[in-house]
Amino acid sequence: MDDLVSTVFDxxxxxxxxxxxxxxxxxxxxxxxxxxxxxxxxxxxVKGGELRRVRAGSAVVATYATVMPYICxxxxxxxxxxxxxxxxxxxxxxxxxxxxxxxxVRLGTHKISAPTSFHTTVKLDYPVSLGGYRFxxxxxxxxxxxxxxVPLEPGKGHDMRTQARIGRSRLLTTAFADFxxxxxxxxxxxxxKGGFDSGRDILAVTVNRWSHGYSYTPSxxxxxxxxxxxxxxxxxAKLGNIVLANSDTAWxxxxxxxxxxxxxxxxxxxxxxxxxVRQPWYVRFLRRFSKT
Numbered sequence: 688m689d690d691l692v693s694t695v696f697d698x699x700x701x702x703x704x705x706x707x708x709x710x711x712x713x714x715x716x717x718x719x720x721x722x723x724x725x726x727x728x729x730x731x732x733v734k735g736g737e738l739r740r741v742r743a744g745s746a747v748v749a750t751y752a753t754v755m756p757y758i759c760x761x762x763x764x765x766x767x768x769x770x771x772x773x774x775x776x777x778x779x780x781x782x783x784x785x786x787x788x789x790x791x792v793r794l795g796t797h798k799i800s801a802p803t804s805f806h807t808t809v810k811l812d813y814p815v816s817l818g819g820y821r822f823x824x825x826x827x828x829x830x831x832x833x834x835x836x837v838p839l840e841p842g843k844g845h846d847m848r849t850q851a852r853i854g855r856s857r858l859l860t861t862a863f864a865d866f867x868x869x870x871x872x873x874x875x876x877x878x879x880k881g882g883f884d885s886g887r888d889i890l891a892v893t894v895n896r897w898s899h900g901y902s903y904t905p906s907x908x909x910x911x912x913x914x915x916x917x918x919x920x921x922x923x924a925k926l927g928n929i930v931l932a933n934s935d936t937a938w939x940x941x942x943x944x945x946x947x948x949x950x951x952x953x954x955x956x957x958x959x960x961x962x963x964v965r966q967p968w969y970v971r972f973l974r975r976f977s978k979t
Contacts, residue, residue: 790881
């Protein structure tokens with residue numbers, strides 16, 4: 688664990704013949720279907736420009752919900768419509784390396800929330816030390832800032848799915864220079880009184896455009912949450928020797944939801960007793976709120 692940050696990773700070790708678990712990188716699955724005789728699953732994937740096939744006893748499909756119907760053609764209409772309605776929210780995580788973080792100290796803050804700005808969150812990077820890696824302890828040390836931009840279209844009467852689609856389109860037409868300009872303007876405005884100057888203090892910028900970021904989370908503003916929760920059973924139903932599972936089938940964007948869905952899927956394939964998957968936070972909240 689201590690070597691995790693600084694050690695060079697050997698990706699070839701992920702796909703060694705004879706290993707109990709093999710991960711095949713740069714291989715895109717294009718079809719997953721039950722074998723004609725029902726004995727297993729035929730999986731087609733593309734690697735190096737060639738279409739290849741592998742056969743397995745069973746399979747868990749854990750890609751985006753909107754892609755699942757195109758890979759698993761055996762899905763029926765109702766599950767397909769539900770999966771296609773999981774429109775992921777776009778998200779931009781930007782990392783800015785600055786010469787020092789004295790401006791944050793002078794202003795007495797580590798995080799700035801600005802709902803009406805281009806970047807709605809600006810904060811110091813997490814103070815993580817691991818192995819040979821040590822986070823900057825002195826305000827005179829260089830520091831990485833974490834900036835968040837969510838490209839939606841609020842205030843125009845659009846539902847969240849439409850806003851996500853508009854934001855995703857905008858990501859394709861926004862140049863790096865536009866992001867850099869917004870970064871400099873926001874940081875100068877937020878940190879200027881602490882002595883920050885973008886022309887002097889910014890050393891490097893990395894813009895991570897996450898066009899399909901968070902799984903769609905139902906909202907009572909636009910959705911019948913209880914009805915959607917009931918429909919999840921059809922999307923999670925075992926399809927012969929195939930099970931669908933990831934954060935999208937939980938309609939919850941975080942890792943714990945994906946892990947719980949993976950545990951459920953493997954249990955179903957192994958014929959284990961049904962695993963009770965905790966309901967998403969928004970369902971628990973609504974049910975608690977409705978009782979008060």
